Amino acid sequence: MTDQSRRPDHPDHLDHPGHLAAPTTADPDLVDLLTGLFADHRASRPTPTAVVDLDRALWGRLEELGLTRLTGSEASGGSGAGWVEAAALLGLAAGAAAPVPLAEHDLLGGWLLEAAGLPNDGGLRAVCRPDPSGVALNVTWARDASSIVALWEDRDEWRVADVPVGRVGLEERRNLAGEPSDTVEFDLADLEAGVVVDHAIGEQFHLRGALARCAQVVGAMERIVEITLTHANDRVQFGRPIARFQAVQHLVADIAAETALARAATDAAVARAAASDWQDGGMLFAVAVAKSCVGHSASVVVRGAHQVLGAIGTTLEHELHTLTKPILARRTEFGSLHEWDETLTALATSAGHDRLWNLMTTGRATSRRRPAE
């Protein structure tokens, strides 16, 4: 079963059917629902704080709408949607700085449980990859979970265990964004009791996590473009809106352009994931491209937005930091930007001169069909 099979049909706007494969945008009705939902959240939430805690009311509302387990199979109580829809949800939630563990609970934790054939009671899940000693660092939302899904590499085997939070040691910490990002210590017996899963699950976990982070970061960037534009048009300096200054126009144009690039890279990877249910051999390249572009664009967007907003944008009460801090926090998760660039370098050098373009178009360094010689 591929994600593709679950997606509703969209009108193909091309005159030449067959040129384009599966659509890459989520169902407009779903997008409208989500947009309204998170606009409500943005309008009703309290003033920003330096520490960010789980919004249980919002989580409850998402649960009622079937959005907390959007990609879970219907058999296991999920909504059976695919990555295209999940990316839209993650992006819009991140644009509203909604403090809810959608990626952890559904795309990672729920997926691992399903992959391992473990039951899912719908209780809030955090997720992590503990080290050989059973310790996992920076486990987002761990303290709020009912249980923690651990992916653990044990003597060449990968195991998945669903461990109730009461059975783990938990040191409360927070990340740059002020979100719970705890240190979790497992009892090794709980991990050893986990279900053995295919080796591919281990690599896919890292890719899924990285791409989920991209979808969140791009969603936050898109909201930043809106905030920046509004401010530039409203703020008057030297007798006119700062949007009239060429320097400000250029800062905003660069923010918007980088956001568009990050969006393109992310959507391309999401489309590939959805079309192949992550089985496409080009997933590593596609996710690496997204993580690299999103990460480098984040530097431009975060810096430029703060520059346009000025000092007001650095205050706790302003919305801007509720977006920029999570962007930078997520950028360092599931591999540093430097690591992903190294991955791409390795892929490109192994493709070499003659296969670099094939790598770019298919994600694979070797062509499926060799040209006739």
Place this chain on the structure above:
Amino acid sequence: MTDQSRRPDHPDHLDHPGHLAAPTTADPDLVDLLTGLFADHRASRPTPTAVVDLDRALWGRLEELGLTRLTGSEASGGSGAGWVEAAALLGLAAGAAAPVPLAEHDLLGGWLLEAAGLPNDGGLRAVCRPDPSGVALNVTWARDASSIVALWEDRDEWRVADVPVGRVGLEERRNLAGEPSDTVEFDLADLEAGVVVDHAIGEQFHLRGALARCAQVVGAMERIVEITLTHANDRVQFGRPIARFQAVQHLVADIAAETALARAATDAAVARAAASDWQDGGMLFAVAVAKSCVGHSASVVVRGAHQVLGAIGTTLEHELHTLTKPILARRTEFGSLHEWDETLTALATSAGHDRLWNLMTTGRATSRRRPAE
């Protein structure tokens, strides 16, 4: 004998003598002479061409003025000046795109001959470091030299040989700037007959070459600032000089600021070299800082200048490329920018947290005097 001892005294503009060490700027009379000389050259030279050949008339004039052997000892027929004066000469010559081998002939070739105790008849010298098989690549001005000074590493010994150009194999090539940049093949016997010199000469050669290139690049950048400003003030678009557009102002401000940074880094290294006759233990760091800053600034300056000048600046008849092409050609000589950044990384990591600042202020990773404990 240090360079310092040869330099004329300058008025110290500080109220507190002893705070500043040796002056770092060349004698104003010399600077005036050079400025006038190269202004004449710029005014009288022909339209730029894609290939650049030695200007023998200019070389003759420089020779008459004692400028071709500015830093040679007076005993050997030189002018006995130091690196501060030499850097001023290199910079102003580069700002006029003067096709003369000042760095090769005097600062490198002449110095090597003197270090080896070899005679110098004043004939034009090129200089290179042939590989073990006796081949040297990208030897600038080789075809124009009367003889080529080779620094050759032979079984753990360094030798200097002064080989008449008639005795070498020479394949004519040109660098990015269109300058002669030939492949030279020596008879191994000629190299083996060279004079053995101290090991330190080998490392110093690389540093001297790199710093000479910095002085040239910065001189060219300073001329680019002038050209860019003139163009911005003169060129009218949309009914006003483009200097009135904030985007153009910012491009020019960035060009000028990066040029100033490159100048500061270069002058600091030159001052350290002059004050210690290259014996200061911080020379490697100082030259690396200059080469790194100059190299990265070159990216901003070259790009920005072409952007301000527009299409007209890309034509053969325009002065701009006579500066930008040599800047990029010199940037790759005596070590790539990447290598110099790696050198700095190695110095910084070996200094570590506690000694990084000492490295920055003294060029040495260990302090001369440990604080009392």
Place this chain on the structure above:
Amino acid sequence: MDHRLVPPVATEGPALAELRLEVRAFLAEQVAAGVFVPHVDTWLTRWDRDFTRELGRRGWLGMVIPTEYGGQGRSYVERFVVTEELLVVGAPVAAHWVAERQIGPSLLRYGTEEQKQAFLPGISRGEVVFGIGMSEPDSGSDLASVRTRAERVEGGWRLTGTKVWTSGAHEADAFFALARSAPLDPAHRHDGLSQFIVDLRAPGVTIRPIISMGGDHHFNEVHLDGVFIPDDRVLGELGDGWSQVTSELGFERSGPERVLSTFQLLAAAAQAMGDARLPTDPGLGRHVARVAALHQMSFAVSTALEAHENADTAAAVVKLLGTTEEGDIADYVDTLTASGWALDDDLSQLLHAAILQRPGFTLRGGTNEVLRGVVARGLGMR
């Protein structure tokens, strides 16, 4: 989501993937046979009329021109795929570039039936070669300030003025010239401009080379000294020249040539890094990622053009990011390069050519400064 500047990405279906491989296989054969040597910026610098005609024979020119005018009647996305394959391999495509990208679509949109019949079949066969005459010595980014004037005469117009930066004019058959057909009204600077189809062999046309900083001849100054243009060689509506030239910017600016001019250098650098002729550095990966993402963006714009959506702002984004990136690749490889220690002629020839061509990337077809203004306007800032 209101401020999404670029259409959603699209995924190539199997038909496009097949087309890619077909073109790629042909080009690999051509390289192997020595028909051309891969190079950078070939859509400006590599001119080969035989190769262009061969592409026409294979149906890879005039792809979006309807069959009744000798074209292939295929889609913009198919043309996009063929174009990318030609660019990445560094094929000599300059001879047909302007006609294929701008002249064909303009003729289809604004030309008379007679003009279409006269030019489109030849363009589709790669036999009729066109240039573009917009810029003038005193009008760089400020196109409305063109001074070439068109004076009404019996049966047509006489054009007098000077056009610059006309690539390939010395090899081309004709060009489109923008000229002032009514006096300048300072309050409405964009009025009174018209487009004319000018035979470059006509009396009164003088073509002088503009030599580039590397010593090459790609550009020309075209002097028009009372050149007669018959009425049937006016393009579109008289006085509508401004809206005609600006309406095609989506086509001119979003193409893969705004991203891929230095792809051969990037590929050579990947090879050299793998062979340890360049130091291994994550910067390569960063550039590979950006080019891959720009390929997605540029393709997305082509789907919008296919759907007849306005893509001017999206095209400005692609050109702004793409031309910056293709130039940054040249600068990046240069920072890895040390002269004097190893000769790597292929890489250094590509690098030097890329460095020499680079300044033009972010100038031609709208400077980066102009494009940022277009994006800002698209965002509602002006």
Place this chain on the structure above:
Amino acid sequence: MDHRLVPPVATEGPALAELRLEVRAFLAEQVAAGVFVPHVDTWLTRWDRDFTRELGRRGWLGMVIPTEYGGQGRSYVERFVVTEELLVVGAPVAAHWVAERQIGPSLLRYGTEEQKQAFLPGISRGEVVFGIGMSEPDSGSDLASVRTRAERVEGGWRLTGTKVWTSGAHEADAFFALARSAPLDPAHRHDGLSQFIVDLRAPGVTIRPIISMGGDHHFNEVHLDGVFIPDDRVLGELGDGWSQVTSELGFERSGPERVLSTFQLLAAAAQAMGDARLPTDPGLGRHVARVAALHQMSFAVSTALEAHENADTAAAVVKLLGTTEEGDIADYVDTLTASGWALDDDLSQLLHAAILQRPGFTLRGGTNEVLRGVVARGLGMR
């Protein structure tokens, strides 16, 4: 050479080198004794009146204040050296920063003899703590638009208005306030502004915290509700406020705090890279080089200040490049960092603090956009 923006570099003589080592040894002892924990951006965020007083006792405050006013009567270059050493070690220097950098020099230049005697000795001992009140809610980069008004009353003035971004006002004794003492003349917006020395404990002063995005309290909003200022607390000439505040920009902008705010992070990253806790990467060397060159530039500007040369443009160059660089260091280290696999608390605390402080670097004391304009003007472009 006509367009050299920055004075020639200078080389430290032995006396300065000795001073450096003396300060450095003291600071190393303080760190070893746990008196302070090295941090980033400490000239804004680390407030320690005891430490400040200790610096005063050692003669490292009021260095350029003449001895007759309780200062040290030393040189700007000596002060520069002490300042650098304090910054690079990440010492808690916020309590005396504003007084030492701006208030002292301004009082020396514009203050009455009585004002100098009243404030300078306390500043030099580190006992009198000052803030600055320039910005207002509606005047960011556009300082001439300040609305705080000074009304003439018997024996002095009454100030009414709101100042924002006053760092440390909640801990400070007094601040300089820029206010409009004559009605705005739109044709001469810079006229009619005056500077007042305001006791922050005076009736009518209300101080409210502005909490930063990291949750810290460094900045304040200072409300002045008819605060009485006696005539002898007007600073300099009435109506000359604009020229007074702008004339000190060379002092405010060229200091090493515009380069070194994140030095502790750079040093920690060098250590981590050496220990293989971060990947080895040439970007570190690039940043080291830039900081080293900026140290040279900043020192060069201090020699010009010492020689009473105008250094406004040079200072703008240092601040433009320096604040960009100190922020880029934060971003650079962040790109090397992966969360979730190793805890490195020292490095990550410095990194997070640097990320949270970074947006202010290129805003406070003149935005980069304003500074580029200053540089352009210095080049004769406006």
